[in-house]
Amino acid sequence: MNNPNALKTLWTDALANAEAPCGVSLREHLLEVHRLHPGFTEGCATKCRDAQRRTSYEWLCDVVDPARHRRILDLACGSGFLLELCRDRFPAAETLAGVDMSQAELALAEKRLAGKGVMLRECFAQDLSFADAGSFDAVLCHWALTLMDPVEPVLREVDRVLAPGGVFAAVVDGDPADAPGYAEINDLVFKYVREELPTYGDQSLGDPRTRNPDALATLAGDFFASAEVNVETSVFTLEGPVAAIAEEAVGFFYAAFVLPPPGRASLLAEVKAFFEATAFDGAAVFSLPVSRLRVERA
Numbered sequence: 001m002n003n004p005n006a007l008k009t010l011w012t013d014a015l016a017n018a019e020a021p022c023g024v025s026l027r028e029h030l031l032e033v034h035r036l037h038p039g040f041t042e043g044c045a046t047k048c049r050d051a052q053r054r055t056s057y058e059w060l061c062d063v064v065d066p067a068r069h070r071r072i073l074d075l076a077c078g079s080g081f082l083l084e085l086c087r088d089r090f091p092a093a094e095t096l097a098g099v100d101m102s103q104a105e106l107a108l109a110e111k112r113l114a115g116k117g118v119m120l121r122e123c124f125a126q127d128l129s130f131a132d133a134g135s136f137d138a139v140l141c142h143w144a145l146t147l148m149d150p151v152e153p154v155l156r157e158v159d160r161v162l163a164p165g166g167v168f169a170a171v172v173d174g175d176p177a178d179a180p181g182y183a184e185i186n187d188l189v190f191k192y193v194r195e196e197l198p199t200y201g202d203q204s205l206g207d208p209r210t211r212n213p214d215a216l217a218t219l220a221g222d223f224f225a226s227a228e229v230n231v232e233t234s235v236f237t238l239e240g241p242v243a244a245i246a247e248e249a250v251g252f253f254y255a256a257f258v259l260p261p262p263g264r265a266s267l268l269a270e271v272k273a274f275f276e277a278t279a280f281d282g283a284a285v286f287s288l289p290v291s292r293l294r295v296e297r298a
């Protein structure tokens with residue numbers, strides 16, 4: 001990494017030294033990104049809508065049947081947006097709990113959920129030993145499964161804590177080919193990031209199987225015996241003035257957080273130019289490919 005103002009973590013150090021980063025360095029990297037930018041996910045995700053005008057948080061919540069699923073866990077709850085939505089949509093829920101490894105995110109969640117009867121806990125998704133077997137009817141995970149490395153212990157733990165008749169659902173990145181313009185913006189982000197860290201992107205953040213619908217379905221099928229597993233795909237869009245949409249789009253990518261301010265400004269200018277070229281009546285559209293894994297236990 002040649003710029004002293006760029007984000008520096010064990011992960012970026014490993015990449016800068018052309019070493020293969022390990023799961024521990026990924027966690028430290030993510031913790032640092034979230035310490036510096038807590039709540040950034042909800043900033044973008046709450047503005048993006050699907051064809052039915054739902055946010056991806058609402059789409060995820062739709063798997064919950066309030067008559068059967070009364071104990072809900074939000075895995076990697078971040079700033080607590082999904083938990084607040086669950087509190088509002090499922091007032092009769094007996095248990096609402098959220099876990100996350102980031103203190104900075106949990107601090108936002110605590111503030112938002114104070115007095116709402118939600119249990120929050122700082123822990124890794126790979127170790128849910130605070131929870132007894134079968135203690136949740138719904139485990140939800142919004143935009144975090146793709147970051148978990150290793151992912152197998154996470155799925156093993158979800159399998160353990162999920163009760164009979166329960167549902168596990170996760171919203172994850174979808175196939176870029178489904179969302180017009182997404183691949184182009186992704187390529188621009190990586191072009192600038194690779195100027196800082198030439199090997200960034202050679203290895204995916206988290207387990208690459210979680211980013212491919214078929215591989216994700218196979219992976220989940222291996223962990224949840226006699227459950228119905230499916231992965232649905234969708235596209236969420238955010239529409240507005242070019243400059244604002246360019247900011248939101250860049251802010252969505254973890255990779256962009258490693259850029260020093262001048263690199264980020266140049267990236268932003270190019271993304272803005274991209275949106276200007278594709279805008280209609282001054283309005284730009286950022287399209288986001290999204291998948292929803294759903295595991296229904298008998």
Ligand SMILES: C[S@@+](CC[C@H](N)C(=O)[O-])C[C@H]1O[C@@H](n2cnc3c(N)ncnc32)[C@H](O)[C@@H]1O
Nearest residue numbers: 041042076077078100101102105124125142144
């Ligand atoms: C993209 S954010 C999503 C946050 C929240 N679910 C949302 O959508 O608003 C990813 C979250 O996953 C958490 N996370 C990543 N890996 C984790 C792990 N192994 N265990 C617990 N939390 C993890 C991060 O701390 C971060 O809060």
